[in-house]
Amino acid sequence: MTTSSTPRTGSRPGDATRFQRLAQAAAASGMTLLATQWAGGKAVYPVICRNGHRFARHGSRLLKGNTTCQQCQADEIRQHFFAVLKQKGFRCSDNAFRGLTARHTFT
Known part of the structure; x- marks a missing residue:
C-alpha cells in the first residue's frame, strides 16, 4: 500500500467538508x-x-469506521495469550508468542 495524501488537481466544492468528516472519523x-x-x-x-x-488507510475505510491498528491488535492478542496461560498455571517455554497458528510449547 502506498502512502499518498497528494490532493487532486484543483479543489472541488465540498472537499473541505469531506476532509473534516475524514478527520472526525x-x-x-x-x-x-x-x-x-x-x-x-x-x-x-x-x-x-x-x-x-x-500506518495508512484508504479514506473510504476511515469514513466507514473500519479502522484498526494491526500492531495494537497484535499486542492485545499477545497480552491475552499470556494472561490466559498465567490464569491456567502454564508458561510458554520460549516465552514468546509467535502468532495464533504457530505451535507453542508450554511448561
Missing part, C-alpha cells in the same frame, strides 16, 4: 490523521494510532 477511532487535504475516498491517508504506531 479518524479521531473517533482513536487515530490522528496526518494528511492536510482531501485527496478522495480511494486515496491512502497516513494516520497515527493512540499508541503512536504509524
